[in-house]
Amino acid sequence: MSTAREPLRLGTRKSLMAMTQSGLVADALSQRTGHMVELVGVTTQGDVSKALLAQIGGTGVFVNALRDRLLSGEVDFAVHSLKDLPTGPAEGIALAAIPVRDDPRDALCGPCKLADLPRGARVGTGSPRRVAQLRALRSDIEVVPIRGNADTRLRKVADGELDAVVLAYAGLKRIGRLADVAEVFDPDQMLPAPGQGALALECRADRADLVELLAAVDDPASRAAVTAERTVLAVLEAGCSAPVGTYAAEVEQKLRLTANVVGVDGARQIRLSASGHPDWPDELGRELARRLLDQGADQLMGELDDEPR
Numbered sequence: 001m002s003t004a005r006e007p008l009r010l011g012t013r014k015s016l017m018a019m020t021q022s023g024l025v026a027d028a029l030s031q032r033t034g035h036m037v038e039l040v041g042v043t044t045q046g047d048v049s050k051a052l053l054a055q056i057g058g059t060g061v062f063v064n065a066l067r068d069r070l071l072s073g074e075v076d077f078a079v080h081s082l083k084d085l086p087t088g089p090a091e092g093i094a095l096a097a098i099p100v101r102d103d104p105r106d107a108l109c110g111p112c113k114l115a116d117l118p119r120g121a122r123v124g125t126g127s128p129r130r131v132a133q134l135r136a137l138r139s140d141i142e143v144v145p146i147r148g149n150a151d152t153r154l155r156k157v158a159d160g161e162l163d164a165v166v167l168a169y170a171g172l173k174r175i176g177r178l179a180d181v182a183e184v185f186d187p188d189q190m191l192p193a194p195g196q197g198a199l200a201l202e203c204r205a206d207r208a209d210l211v212e213l214l215a216a217v218d219d220p221a222s223r224a225a226v227t228a229e230r231t232v233l234a235v236l237e238a239g240c241s242a243p244v245g246t247y248a249a250e251v252e253q254k255l256r257l258t259a260n261v262v263g264v265d266g267a268r269q270i271r272l273s274a275s276g277h278p279d280w281p282d283e284l285g286r287e288l289a290r291r292l293l294d295q296g297a298d299q300l301m302g303e304l305d306d307e308p309r
């Protein structure tokens with residue numbers, strides 16, 4: 001048990017983005033609870049091997065090492081990018097808090113807006129969701145698969161290897177690279193990944209003291225929005241690399257959810273919206289996912305399986 005004198009140990013990945021977002025959570029938690037928080041850097045599989053990340057599809061590779069440290073008691077809680085958390089429950093782990101969500105939108109980093117890039121411009125992204133939506137916006141551009149952290153991706157633009165890259169606005173903000181942003185995509189143009197821009201605090205489910213303490217930084221409105229989004233993803237049984245975009249937010253006391261599934265060529269997409277009570281985000285997510293499936297979402301996603309990843 002931690003006492004007020006003993007700092008809480010926060011497990012985090014060691015990248016600049018992860019350390020920055022963990023530092024923000026640590027500060028907010030200290031301010032609200034009076035507890036000191038100490039950051040403990042953890043190397044995850046996803047940080048060690050990029051080849052592995054491609055091979056095993058990415059789901060959970062950034063998350064499992066942190067969960068192992070929670071279960072062994074080496075750290076008290078962990079901070080993840082919610083987007084990187086698999087949708088299924090994890091044995092013995094509690095999702096103790098979802099803090100106020102940052103800007104969920106995607107951003108284009110390059111010399112100009114997407115519409116002003118030259119014909120056949122090379123735009124980098126590794127996400128099938130972004131690939132499909134980019135092709136829907138500009139069928140002439142060449143989408144180039146890339147991996148690596150945000151800095152590495154931005155360097156490819158600086159080096160002239162690519163004309164532009166698409167990254168999450170929230171991540172760019174956390175690493176101090178907003179000056180590189182040429183355009184922020186409105187959700188009408190590009191729906192973000194489920195949970196994008198939000199963070200997740202996890203601890204051991206049997207640590208009721210921690211579950212209660214961490215709730216100090218939970219934001220119910222953000223939690224409702226990302227729960228609706230992640231339920232769509234879960235029902236469509238799509239991993240983090242699936243071409244599923246979502247965006248939920250409270251509008252006039254209702255939770256409004258929009259989701260799309262886009263074929264890999266960008267030519268066909270199914271896009272639907274629904275509103276529901278903010279207290280029942282799972283129901284809203286399930287309903288919208290069912291409607292997407294009724295309209296052929298599984299067939300659109302299935303076609304992706306024949307594509308090289």
Ligand SMILES: NCc1[nH]cc(CCC(=O)O)c1CC(=O)O
Nearest residue numbers: 081083167168170171196197198
């Ligand atoms: N998969 C990597 C990842 N996980 C979370 C973010 C961005 C920050 C966020 O969504 O909270 C990123 C990078 C990106 O997509 O540009």
